[in-house]
Amino acid sequence: MAGGAEFPGAPAPEACAAAPEGMACVPAGPFLRGSDDGPENTRPAARVWLQTFYMDRNEVTYAEYKACVKxxxxxxxxxxxxxxxxxxxxxxGVRWFDADKYCRAQGKRLPSEAQWEKAARGPDGALHPWGDEPATCERAIIKDETGRSCGVKKLLSKPETGRPFEVGSRPAYRYGLFDMAGNSWEWVADWYTRDYAECGADCLGVEPRGPCQGAATCAGFRRKLVRGGSWYWDAAHATAIYRRPHWPENQPFHHFGFRCAASPAEAAALRAAASPAG
Known part of the structure; x- marks a missing residue:
């Protein structure tokens, strides 16, 4: 059955198949996106519908990125x-363009903002990957009362600024994904709007992709988004709804990372390429 009366344009949901290596499946269906009482740019809350998709279980690592450069x-x-x-x-410290190119080189793509949020909060609007309990250093790599990166100092210069931990240093939560809260901010595909009301129909309904439905250029929109918080920021930033805009050229420079996503068709191609016959 497709999306029904609530989402008449929704296609028939595709069942989760075996996930490509290093990825997890997020099943099709509606979820609660945004918040009516969170930061201004998260409003208003709305139910939207997403097809099944696959998400990297971990943030892309230094070794993986440098191997792609090599x-x-x-x-x-x-x-x-x-x-x-x-x-x-x-x-x-990568630009949005670098993250996008990496994902495409792997046969994947950056997740849409809606996909990232559903992967982080699930279908029912939880505030974090583990539920509604606040972020702590037992659950995520954040700044707490001990300092940035849960009190772990960075080596050499400016030790008080901290550093990200190795991926997967905290438990996997929803959908088997690691570090969807804290550790590293993550680029997503969409252009940024000041709130979802400004985005309008492009952020509603079935498979929303943000302004201009994710086109390479979008008149009037110049910034992209990072999600999830990081080792440098406190628990208030490490929620499934927090939206941080930044220039895709990453100027001024910030330390942002990313993970990749795949559609069912892209996931099938990845599985075929990884099989002995592929």
Whole structure:
């Protein structure tokens, strides 16, 4: 059955198939996007419908990104700080364009903002990947009363600024995904709007992709978004609804990372390529 009376334009849901290596499946259906009492740019809340999709279980790591650069399929980028180059730390300091190119080189793409939010909060509007309980250092890599990155100092220069941990340093929560709260901000595909009301129909209904439905250029919109908070910021930023805008050129420079997503067709192609016959 498709989306029914609530979402008459929704296609028939595709069942979760075996996820490609390193990915997890987020099943089709409606979910509560945004908030009526959160930050101004998260309003208003609305139910939207998404087809099944697949999401990287972890943020893309330094080693994975640098391997793509070495293969000449990605552009050199990030990080710009010391102690950010451990192989399993999330890559940081990349432009939106770099993140987009990496995902495409893997046969994937950046998640839409709606996909990222559903993966983080599930269908019923939870505030975090684990539920509505607040973010703590037991659940996520954030700034708390002990300092940034849960009190762990960065080596060499400016130790008080902290650093991201290796991916998967905290438990996997919803859908088996790691670090959807804290550790590293994550780029998503959409252009940024000041709130969902400004976005209008492009942020509503079935498979919303944000302004201009995710077109490469969108008149009047110049910023993209990162989601999820990071080691540098406190619990208020590490929610499933918090939206932070930034220029896709990453100027001024910030330490943002990303993870990739795949449609059912893209996931099938990845599985076929990974099979012995592929």
């Amino acid at each position: 293969a000449r399929r990605c552009d050199p980028s990030g990080p710009g700080y010391t102690d950010f180059d451990r192989p399993r730390q999330p890559i940081n």
